[in-house]
Amino acid sequence: MKDATQTTEENVATATAPLVSQFELNLDAWANLLYAGRYDEDDDVDTESLVWRSLETLSRVSGADGCSIALADWSQELLVFQNGRKVTRQTHSHDTILMQGSLGAQVLKSDGPRVVGDMTHDPQYRFPDWIRQHGFSAAGCFPLGARGRILGVLTLYFRRPRTWTDPEKELLRGMAQSISAAIDNSLLLSESRNNSLSTVQALVRSLEARDSVTSHHSLRVTQYATLLGEQMKLSSRQMRALQYGAMLHDIGKIGISTEILNKKGPLTEAEYEVVRQHPIIGARIVESVDFLREAVPVIRHHHEQYDGKGYPDGLKGEQIPLIARVVCVPDFFDALTSDRPYRAALDPEIAIAEIREGAGTAFDPA
């Protein structure tokens, strides 16, 4: 009796064209994939969109019927598959690498690529149901990893059985390395952004600890401003300026005495003049921190008014940086809807009516 491995090899007799020639015909797409890991600062840098982009390019370049990436830290596997000329995205549960005895699990364990010529006759691995539902029969699975860290696996699927050649495997291993480097960069970037955000939050907490009046004010302003920014479809760069700016807009109050900040009752003209310095002090504190550069105009100008009657520079209309115009709306809203030593919190509807009234004078009418 023949063993199952022999059967597999016989069934693979009519393999599709070698991947290598298809790669050569698609040099543009290949270059595209290599560039997938590079971004403009304005680009969206989140890892998920990078993975989708890489999969779509890879499926175009390789002629595979499906390509998927499962990252060890994610709970889902992203799949791009061809249906006629249509390319579709789909997410699946993580079983390709979690399932015991699966192709992906073996690749993760051995850190080396594994290929299967015909899954329907393969006794060696277990495959999740969705792979059969798509009609895939050949698969090649490659490890993704960078700097000694295992990131996950990349798998290419073909509906027809195929014979995998060594040059193809080498080529795909190289592709997997390019994709790994891109994913690693993007993960590092978001980790460092998260660290930066924690630093900023710590800074803000130190301010709010001594200013009982505005406790949690910056956090709420950041939340409202984020919603506004999303509605306005700001770019990711503008969103960063918005969030850091909102979080830090009152950081200059750190330079103002607690007697003035926590004073019950109205401020004297001289005390008010001191409070009016906080945007200038704040901008000065933050301008030396490189990753917060974009927040500086927001901090300096969050008390400007559209009609030029604000402070510290009396800027008018569009002279006021856009993000500062956005942040001043939730800043004002939160101030009105919070208790102050000299008055109780206003109803949110009254606060909104006041903001509407201020359109064109205090606020940008747009």
Ligand SMILES: [Fe+2]
């Ligand atoms: Fe302020």
Ligand SMILES: [Fe+2]
């Ligand atoms: Fe504020």
